[in-house]
Amino acid sequence: MLKHNLLKIPFFDINGLNSRxxxxxxxxxxxxxxxxxxxxxxxxxxxxxxxxxxxGSKYCIGVGNGLDALRLILLAHNIGPGDEAIVPSNTYTMNEVTSVGATVVPVEPANDFNIDPSLIEDSITNQTKAILVVHLYGRICRMDEIKLIAKDKSLLIFEDCAQAHGAYSDCGKVGNVSDAAGFS
Ligand SMILES: Cc1ncc(COP(=O)(O)O)c(C=O)c1O
Known part of the structure; x- marks a missing residue:
């Protein structure tokens, strides 16, 4: 029988990150x-x-936690019943959209696990108010493409940055590439 003597690589070594x-x-x-x-x-x-x-953003307001931050962002932009928000289908951030009474429109992720910008446009309706992107696993979403769509369709963009503090691309740094962002 094959003996499993495998090298263990921690998926997410939070102690290693925090100890320093x-x-x-x-x-x-x-x-x-x-x-x-x-x-x-x-x-x-x-x-x-x-x-x-x-x-690199002008303002930051401390609140109780990351989900409160996103909920307050939606409320501050008057997003509620009758409105739709586009959200990646592979995160629980959609709970925040339902918590303000708005409708979740899930969009599938691409190979990088973040929302696939090429699928967003087909999900936009007259009720769509915002695209809520989630930068998962420390990787920033394809914001250049998402910003073009939002500009063309006059939509707001919000970021869930709970897993991506400090991540950046040519578009800029997370938290500063949209209308508002929440961190955990
Ligand atoms: C992607 C994402 N969004 C939101 C949250 C919620 O943050 P909090 O636990 O601070 O409410 C988390 C928490 O890990 C998260 O991973």
Missing amino acids: FQDELIKVFSNFISGKDYILSNGVEQFENEFSRYC
Whole structure:
């Protein structure tokens, strides 16, 4: 019988990623906790300023989590019942669209696992208000093609950047290549 003595390669080594920041993170968290100033604190404001600079965007607002950020973006743009939003079919980001009462229009991904821009146009109707792209596994979507479609059809573009902090392409850096973006 073949003995399986395989090399194990972790799919997503979160400890490996975080260990080099551990001391710094513990210091920041412990100052934050002992400061007891959790809402609208200096720490949050400092984070908002630093993160907007990192993304190259004008504004950043700290909220509870990534899904809240996307929900608030949809509400802020008056997207609700009767509206449609195009969303990749292989993510759960579509829950945010249904949570504001709008209709999800799923579009299949391409080989890079991100939404396939060549399939978007056929999914647009008179009710379509936005394309909500999700940059999965650290890879930015094909924003040049998506931006052309959105411009042509007067649609908003929003980004779910929960898995792609710092990713960029010729189009720019995630969080700064659309009308608004949410991070986790
Ligand atoms: C692609 C994607 N979108 C949204 C979220 C939700 O983020 P949060 O857990 O901060 O609400 C996640 C969380 O991992 C995610 O991977």
